[in-house]
Amino acid sequence: MNKIITIGREFGSGGREFARRLAETLGYEYYDNEIIMEIAKNTALSEEYVRQVVECEPHKLYPITIGNSFSYVDNYAQQQIQSIYYAQSKILKELAEKSNCIMVGRCADYILREYNPYRIFIYASLDSKIKRCVARNNGSEKYSEKEIKKYIEKIDKQRAKYYEHYTDQKWGNKENYDLCINTTNLVIKDVVDVVAKMLK
Amino acid sequence: MNKIITIGREFGSGGREFARRLAETLGYEYYDNEIIMEIAKNTALSEEYVRQVVECEPHKLYPITIGNSFSYVDNYAQQQIQSIYYAQSKILKELAEKSNCIMVGRCADYILREYNPYRIFIYASLDSKIKRCVARNNGSEKYSEKEIKKYIEKIDKQRAKYYEHYTDQKWGNKENYDLCINTTNLVIKDVVDVVAKMLK
Known part of the structure; x- marks a missing residue:
């Protein structure tokens, strides 16, 4: 088994950087946005729409193009979301069958539970996450720290809701992972080096 | 700094086995019950009583030998508990100054926060913990699985209360640790081998 x-x-x-670097170091395939593109191909939905579905709160989402009555919209949207989720599950399993790989997000830990994946969760203090986001923007002052903080909290709330909606488990709850790594004030490359040593 | x-x-x-083996592998000092004995020496209280204090719920504890009125007992008990906690803090810091070391429990992650310790939390599924306890008893049927389950839950509740009483942090909350390791179905020796590689 891979x-x-x-x-x-x-x-x-x-x-995300951790996952990409770890895949490079271990020589594993790496899947992230690539998965979305695969799903788009499989469901004949636009890539943009699929991205919206997999990154947003599923219960709040409505279809882009159609809808006569609210209940109809709701129903149709739910069907689309479900079909995307099932397509995603199918693709994740196909990829898992193909080779050793690292998968980021997408409830992969839950969807692939029969494959006995090694489930890692990466987290950090809010201050450290803000600092990292500022550095990622090359220190440009386009967004204030307050705006970045709000954005971080919004995205994590969405991820939690998406995860909990499909898995019935609490996102980030250590019981659902094999290893939880706090990256507060750490250089990601260094974290990768030690985890790679551990997994080799 | 050590x-x-x-x-x-x-x-x-x-x-506990993880900590002891990791200390052996890394060549670090290992402190657990030894700390209690040191505290006992420093506070002139019996080892048994100190053990009771550091392992039980502090707010439920009453002194063993004295007490005329309830309020007096309460006050005296609180003073004793505080003095043990301070003695414990002092000893942990002295030990941290002495050499590289591994400390199990005792709020050491919080007490030694100025020493920037590497904070590990070890956890597992309830089923796995029951299995491990049964194996530790050499499979003897002295206690039923139900009794063991109850005992595990009781001890963890005590640990959580003790930790939260002194640190104002939630015990086992991943945000308070650098690394959280799920040992469900794992052989502890194997976990030690990979973590030691990581920390060397």
Whole structure:
């Protein structure tokens, strides 16, 4: 059976960089936005719409193009969301069958539970996440720290709701992961080096 | 500055074995019950009583030998408990100054926060913890699984209360640790091997 690592992460915790670098170091495939594109192909929905579905709160989402009455819209939207979720599950399983890989987000830890993935969750203090976001913007003052804080909280709330909607588990709850890593004040590259040593 | 590792652990998660083996592998000092004995010496209280204080719910504890009125008992008990906590803090700091070390429980992650310890929390599913306790008893049927489950829950509740009483933080909350390791179905020796590689 292939080795599967799933990575959940708080926004600004460096989880995405961690996942990409870890995949490079271990020589594993890395899947993130690529998954969305695959889903788009499989469901004949636009990539933009699929991205909206997988990144937003599913219960708040309405279809882009159609809808006569509210109940009809609701029903149709729910069907689309469900079909995207099932397509996503199917693709994740296909990818898991193909090779060793690292998957970021997308409830992969839950969807692939039969594959016995190694489930990592990356988190950090709010201050550290704000600092990381500021650094990512090359220190430009386009957004205030207050705006960044609000954005981080919004995204994490969305991720939590999406995860909880489909898994019936609490997002970020340590019981759902094998390893939880606090990246507060750490350089992600250094964290990757030690975790790679651990997993090799 | 010496390297300090603090280990919080759920009862039955293998945290104590993990800490002892990790200390052996890394060549660090290891402190657990030894600390209690040191405290006993420093506070001129019996070892048994100190053990009762550091392992039980502090707000429920009454002194063993004296007490005329309830308020007097309460006051005296509180003073004793506080003095043990301060003695414990003092000893932990002295030990942290002496050499690289691993400390189990005792709010060490909080007390030694100025020493920037590497804070690990060890946990596991309830089923896995019950299995580990049964194995520890060499499979003897002295206690039923139901009794063991009740005991695990009781001890963890006590640990949580003790920790929260003194630190004003939630015990086991991943935000208070650098690394949280789920030992469900794992052999502790194997976990130690990978974490030691990571920390070396």
